[in-house]
Amino acid sequence: METEVQSNYGNETMAKLLSIVQVIFIMAGFLFGGVIFFGYLAYGIQGLFGVSLVAPLIVRELILQSLIVLVLTFFMLRANQGVTEHIPDAYGTSFYLYIFMTIVYATMGTIGLIFLILIVFQLLLMFLPGVRYYWFAEFVEDTRPRVKETRFTLHLIRKSPLVVAGIIIITFMTGIALAAPWITTYAGDEMVFDDVRLPPGSPSADIKQIYQYLFDEKTHNPDVMPDYLYQEIEVTEDNLVTVEIPELFIGVSELTTGTDAVSVNITFRVYSLDLETYDSMTPSQRLSHLYANASVVDASLLEYFQLPDEEGTFVWELQFIAAQKTSTWSCYTRVVLAYFTFYPDHIWGTDNYGGDIYSRIIWGAQEDLRIALSVVLVALAFGAVIGASSGYYGGKLDELVMRVTDIFFAFPGLVLAMAIVMAIGVRSLGTISIALMITWWPTYARLVRGQVLSEREKLYIEAARSSGASDTRILFSHILPNTIQPVIVQATMDFGSVLLVAAGLSFIGFGPPVGTAEWGMMIARGQDFILSSPWMTLYPGLAILVTALAFNLVGDGIRDIMDPKLRRR
Amino acid sequence: MKLRDFILRRLILAIPVIFGVLTITWFLSYVVGDPLAMYITERTPDEAIPGIIAARGLDEPLVVQYFLYLTALFQGDWGVSTITGADQPVLTVLARLFPATIELSIFAMIIAIVLGIPLGIISATKKDKVADHITRVFALTGVSMPIFWFGLMLKYVLFFQFSQWNLPYLPGGDRYSFRRYDWTPTTGFLLFDSLVFEHNPGLFMDAIIHLIMPGFCLGYITLAIITRMMRSSMLEVIKEDYITLARSKGLSERIVIYKHALRNALIPTVTVIGLAFGGLITGAVLTETIFNWPGLGRWATQSILNSDIAAINGFTLLVAFIFVTANFIVDMIYGVLDPRIRFG
């Protein structure tokens, strides 16, 4: 069975190469993580002493990732010891670590890319037949029962209508949020002052000007003179919806003659013809259908021409006439059709500042989903690391962590978050995110700690037998997979909870002052007008409800499915 | 271990937590704002200020301040709240507003328990059938809704729309129709006062009607939590061996579920109810604003927005105390329900 997977012998050289590349990777990771993290600390300490230097942007942005990188690289170091000794467990650990690190480095932009390349290289090395020999068979054996369980879980998920419904809704909402630039009719903070508190389905009372670029070339280089451009334009109903009359704009500017001193005559003409007729005529014939024209010599041509207030077809023509050929003459040419149109209909009405509810909800989806995602991920990462260390190493550290989390739990979530926002001072969505991260991490710390504790008890017996298995390997191969399940359930439901609390905070007034589309703030705006314009609160509330419900359906359903006491085989 | 020792033990364990809360609240208020603001208002004459600073030790090292703060706290001096306009001591304000919030919270909790436990049982006994799915969606909707939105929508439909459609409608706010009834608070608990001191059953009914919407709004979330917890603990309990034994004795399924399973399943649910009390307080903050309920929640929101440090401090402390007390009571009930806990 194993023959197709591995070779009959191990390739010492390759394995050693992998080991060495790992060491390089580890050192790079420590260097990078250390510089960023301790650099941040240094700036912070200086701040305490009154020196007000602000850390460079890159340090502030990557502070969290650098911490995680440091921790993961530390584990990598321990695994590397095992890899050098060809212990199969260590390879498995490295594999899992690579996956984690890929996720972290992927969020770090260009620098992360370098590390990603290193990771890919190491993975390639790991999967060479000569290196696979050392670990793959055991790894497959270890993971096979887990794979079987996962497949059973997926089967149960498919059978559960609530979970499937939840997943569909979440995908839908995420899709909408990502597609915001294309499916919204208004920008997020756009306010149309004429359209205050309109009911759903109302057309907009305001008009806006649209510039339709028919021709736009930066360097028009007439190689041959005379040279002329022409194009057909159609004035359709779309251009005529408003009272305002459409106009045609010609702009020829930024003339440069270069080395040749040549005089260029620029002539612009508009004919009341369609393209076919234009082509079939001679220049003189065309002149009888001339609608408008303008011309300059050696100067910019910038003119607006009013078009008739009815549908029609025209051809514009732009001529460059010079005494001799020139190859250095260039200009910036554009022809624009400027017309007016109404703002799009307000599908779901507007609020009291004239913001379109429909669009603001979709833009708000971006904000709210981003807050939920970032808060849960950060709280999870931070809490899990602390909880795992606390549970695994026990002793004084564990006691301390327990007391700290106890105190955090003594305060109801909303109250604590409010206090933190006040302490930070700045009222923005970013502050809300940070406050929620601080409020939520104890949940994960306790959860992971509990799991680690119960797993640790089971494993001391095993550890006694499997001599030489280091902490790292036990942590990653055994404890971690069993911890993931409840953490996933908690995280999924927390997406919904965080969403609600964030909306609540912005509702009370802790969000950004005005403007930004965010569901909680939209409800706040609408609460005074609940009786006259209920749509202002109805739609954002529904959005929150549906999204949070979807997350809760999935989380609750998964918990049902994964509960070992309820799983039926 | 006797019940008395059990209670004592729990009390003693609660003390460090309370101290932790006190310290952190004090520290936070110190960091967030000017500590002096806790004890003065705009109306305090300038001459009095140095005296106050000396009395509170505000120019002394932090440790002294902390100590003075704690002693003041235990003597009932919790600072002065500015927003109520009359510069009342925080403790007085708390005492006045406390009953309203507690009444509302207890009403909400009753709704949550009375509806939540049966729903959880139904959901568990009919697992994966339609009744289960509907109950779960109903429960999950409760935890997925922003409470302030739910309150607004309730108000809109049950108060406004119903009156538009000429249906009997619920009042849109306040504790009672003060235009129709008179009430001088004795204990502050309207339901109690109206029957015992005012002897006015009409006022009692009126108060109940006013409680319905905010109570349900506030209680829905707890209802959802209780239903889910009840469901999961029932599901676990039903798998236990003693249920098989009960069935083998020839007991009807109804008795097996409602006597043997329920008693055991209630144990973890009761714990959750205690924890949910904290959530109720949080919810009260938002609900009271919407329904114009003269309680702690509304006052808390106003104080936060106006940076009334003393008020915020007082509110946070009170909430933490309520929380610790609720947990303590839950521990007691836990001990009654599960004899194994009692006897060590």
Added chain:
Amino acid sequence: MSDELVLHVKDLHVNFYTYEGVVKALDGVDMFLRRGDTMGVVGETGCGKSVTAKAILRLVEAPGKIEDGAIVFYDQDFETKETIEVDLATLAPERMLDIRGNRISIVFQDPATYPNPVFRIGDQIAEVIQLHQDLAKDVLYMKIAKLEFSLSQNISGDDRAEIEGKIAYYREQLDNPPEPDKKSIREAAKLKAIEMLRLVRMPAPEQVVNQYPHELSGGMRQRALIAMSLACNPSILICDEATTALDVTVQAQVLKLLNQLKSEIGTSIIVITHDMGVVAETCNWTNVMYAGTTVESCATERLFAKPLHPYTDGLLTAVPKLHEEKVRLPQIRGSVPNLITPPLGCRFHPRCDHATSVCKEQKPKLEQLEPGHWVACHNPLQK
């Protein structure tokens, strides 16, 4: 040992429908329990002993289902000796409630997890008494006993007369007792519970009655559970590995108790176990099961002396005996089959040294090959 059957399981089939497939847990089980017998049911773990026990009481839960077969119960009223024949496999569920705990009882394996931890022992025993029995008479006896007790305390003449009058009044009602009130029923049931605890040789039964399960030791708990199951004088008591979780000494006590109770109450007992020693000690009839079928069924002495089925022979040989000197413990080669894809024909044939081609194709039926000795085998042992 009478010849009258009290329970006859005929060709019972039970399937479990799981994610991995259909587990054919019971594939034709036959059992005959005679009135007054103690029947042992032996077999390896997973052979279907517990499933059979649960099937008899219709306690098999989803995804399990009784597919086919009959479970005929010859219920006999203790006083009138009237016999009623009932097929438990097809009986309506509501009627089943009258049988459980009342006519047929079961004692389970683990006394730690089986009593309900939040109720007192006495209440749990009283519960089954109150459920199934008409306590009207017992209430009267109880009242009479109380009054007689008060008589023995020296009282004045008038009161004496009053009490004696009441006693006479109650005695008259004995033939047609009135419906008692709830409180009296509870009291009477509790008294009976104490009686039952005394019956199972529980020390200090008046105290135990008010205690919670976790306050008792394992052996005491098991006695309490036995008391619970015998409280209504069932015709059949099923012991599903009732002594497996106990210490050896406690096990011996409980077995002795069961034997004594049998003669005192007259219950027929089914002892399910994998311990041949227990069977030898307590059972006069043995039923050997393998992979969901009955392979041999006869009197215990006969089984131990002259087993006819190769599996039984293997089992007996595998038990180490004190007087034998062996270098290696003998074992039956191979392992228990997968019940989702069991072997065709006789389920034992892959492990059998005497298997022939017919064993691979045809499933053997349980037949009386010798008087009083049933075997399901194509090539039974001849000694």
